[in-house]
Amino acid sequence: MESLTPHDLVVMLAGFAVMLGLARAAGELFNRLGQPAIVGEILAGILLGPTVLGTFAPGLFGWLFPGAGAVPIAYDAIITLAVVLLLLIAGLEIDLSVLWRQGRAALLISVLGTAVPFAVGFGAAYAAPRFWGIEPGADILTFALFFGTALSITALPVIAKIMMDLNLFKTDVGMLVMGAAMFSDLVGWIVFSIVLGMMNANAPPEADVGGHGGLGLGATIGLTLGIVVFALTLGRYLVHRALPWIQSRLSWPGGVLSFTLVLTFAGAALTEAIGIHAIFGAFLVGVAVGDSAHVRTQTRMVLHQFVTYIFAPIFFVSIGLEADFLESFDVLLVLGVLAIAFVGKLAGCYLGAWLGRLPTRDAWAIAFGMNARGAMEIILGLLALQYGVIQEEMFVALVVLALLTSIVSGPMMRMFIAQPKRWLLEELLDVGSFFPRLQATTRAEAIRELAAPAAAAAGLDESAVAEAVLNRERVMSTGLGQEVAVPHARLDGLKKPVLVLGHAPEGIDFDSPDGEPARLIFLLLTPRDDISAQLQIMGQIARLFQSPAARAVVYESDSVDVVRALIKTEAGESPHGEALPGG
């Protein structure tokens, strides 16, 4: 058997270390800037690809990403697995019952939010294929169908992330957007699989993609529809019958995990064999498996974490390797794609929401939410590029569209819907707000000692802050019991909450209900008109630090990072637990 030489192995492993490391670092950075991680991951790829590294350090670029030999095949194998698993996850998140439960407005938004951009894209591409970057010689109908699909698809994971960031995930608007996005994705992928079959039938022989001989276009489309219907009816039924047996008889959650992956690989091989792409089979398996209550939270979580944090970054970074994003950047084309994509999607969704009798502000928020495109747009573009339907310029324009819509959707939704912000303890505590050894021995001393840094952080006068907190303390003691006290005050002139934490090793009497002295003293300042902030934050403190183990971590620590890590990991469910519909 042919295999990788030791030198190939060194390059491949170093390549994955660099790709994953840079992608995740950039993803985390963009997360901290309030942006979806995918934006950072793709930019990391552009840095590593021909655009930057290939131009400025061609030697290193050529070493890491050789054009020939075994290494590119090894990369291709793993990136293919990554995108197959990414589509499995995308499919798992689709639960059409969410859509049915939202009623008439959701259906209108789904249908119009998919059909209008499709019609706009199809019409524009059909009327002026050269302008929109058709690959010379490619079939115009195929190209127009592709472009329509590309404009109508959404990006469920990006949308889910935005909903969570805006604290909208479980609201009516949030569920509406999620349901409609699921519909768009499902229809989009089915149409696109047919487009793939057409691409395949029309591909020039030298492209060496698809074309497994015998199958004509009609057979491919027939088989595709057959597989879709099977997966969503009998296949889904059989999976739902098999899962309880697997859960009860095999190891857990390993049984369900392996079963899902075996089905995924088999489905992917099948759809690849009939001439539509492997990812389509993976997506359908995800849809068939996903809405089963028997795929418990833990199984989803393991898959989700591994794919989100390992495979997806490697795939997104590889996007940047596909093209030179400066050389192939066609300003006119990019602006044209952005304009038509925004207009088509916003108009379709707004129309649906308006017909569904939603208030204007909600309708706009929904339209901007549905306008987010991320991974799905890019995968579509990548396949069209590889199948020789579009030129590199169009691919670049689609990547820009995906990035820009992912960036603007959140802020635009926030403009139209105001939600009380959710304050997280670990975001409030930072360097300079944790004092592992308080000097104070009395309640007033402790409050004064903590008021100084709090006032500095708030930009207020130190003694005024201390007085406000002491006044509040005189009304009623803030000792919560279990060695915790939360002296606090609501103040004018404060923009956001300020929290300072002190540890008093000897304990300070805070007149707690359990009679014990307080050792953890949180001084909390909140804006006067934001009542919910104070309740939220005090609730979190009370919940978290009732555990002696959690308090012990703070007592033994002199770094705010350890405290933040504790809060984050103990504060209950991980964000992704919530992100998964039905999870």
Next chain:
Amino acid sequence: MESLTPHDLVVMLAGFAVMLGLARAAGELFNRLGQPAIVGEILAGILLGPTVLGTFAPGLFGWLFPGAGAVPIAYDAIITLAVVLLLLIAGLEIDLSVLWRQGRAALLISVLGTAVPFAVGFGAAYAAPRFWGIEPGADILTFALFFGTALSITALPVIAKIMMDLNLFKTDVGMLVMGAAMFSDLVGWIVFSIVLGMMNANAPPEADVGGHGGLGLGATIGLTLGIVVFALTLGRYLVHRALPWIQSRLSWPGGVLSFTLVLTFAGAALTEAIGIHAIFGAFLVGVAVGDSAHVRTQTRMVLHQFVTYIFAPIFFVSIGLEADFLESFDVLLVLGVLAIAFVGKLAGCYLGAWLGRLPTRDAWAIAFGMNARGAMEIILGLLALQYGVIQEEMFVALVVLALLTSIVSGPMMRMFIAQPKRWLLEELLDVGSFFPRLQATTRAEAIRELAAPAAAAAGLDESAVAEAVLNRERVMSTGLGQEVAVPHARLDGLKKPVLVLGHAPEGIDFDSPDGEPARLIFLLLTPRDDISAQLQIMGQIARLFQSPAARAVVYESDSVDVVRALIKTEAGESPHGEALPGG
């Protein structure tokens, strides 16, 4: 860039579906037979490999596993990632503080249990290299060092699994064996990395393994030791400083997950580059990261599940593809390897335990525990085969050794240490022991209705069973409250507990403390002399079914599989949570 053709993709995806599906099915089957999953996974590989499929269906075998082209390279890339991740997991499980805490006996067992088999293997191989299957032309010293290492190494994951199965994991004997096995693994891999450097320096040029030009043997050994010392001191310190920062500032658990994998790929590339194998770097990263309290249970769990249930089976099945296990089966060599391996390991460990003043039965149990070899033995043998140090016959003998010791260690330990068996609800309930609609309306009727199938399962007389349970019920009612009752009896002539569950939709009065009628009625028969079984099982029922949600699942279900799935997934921690030391 070169890439996989659609046909390559179909083969690769189908290949993974078949490999993973067959490996996991066989692994689960062997688990049910009380054997480690690895035994089934390797046998699945032998079925799929040249031994069986290649002989009986050479066409299909050639299609799935072509000898040339891009597909074998794609397999190689993913199998290499699999073994790199497997060694990461193995490293993560090593926590030497477990060893120090066990004191003198543990140290004696560790040192002698490693040194004696090493000396025996080294001496035998050095004295008669031809008998032990040296590859003609290979360096005798290298070969002898390899054989010594192969006999001294253990298999932590297999041992951990056996300890759990025997309910010994948290006992003194269990911790002793785990600690000593960690020591053996750590020393074994360090010695083996040096042997790899020697293999590399001595490899014939046509083998095309290792040999990155410049580095001589001295430099390789020096660098290896330098990397080991760095990883276990400064590297470990830096990782432990970085982790709280990562946990508190980056997404969780994704931050730690990606960080660990980036380090793993980088470490693997480094050790591969200096001429020892990539897996060694992955192992060291695992050791450096693993004993940090900041790698929380969830991060470990995600990695563990994905590797155990996806990557590891693919790797183990690939073992079977490496050789023809019938053609290369040399009876004399296999028996010789088994004899020398058993004698060396058992003698060394028994001697250590005896010097450590442990009771004889414990000493034997520990020796047989340490004798288990699984994945590690096989990986060692595979590398030696690829580096041209041993012949295929010796590789086959080592695989047989790994399988046989994995199979016999559990039963042998059980012979020497009797532990009360742990009964699990989901193992007791089976087809024929769940009655979704009881006819009974009174307590006595319900007991009689359930006594019939229970007596049949126990092989006892029906009316005698019913009488015993009714007599017990007269002494004191067995209604637990919250709609649950557990009528029960201890009986002579019963070998193991029998449990039958009936659902009474209308409810039956069982004189429960909360005054509510019972809807779930468990009839439990246990052997008269096994008091712990009754307490264990009743405790599990009471704990699990106090939740109204859990009861609702049973009320709505008419399949025992749904009930078993509920019990398994709700019964608290997954087995692997316990399997991880420090987890």
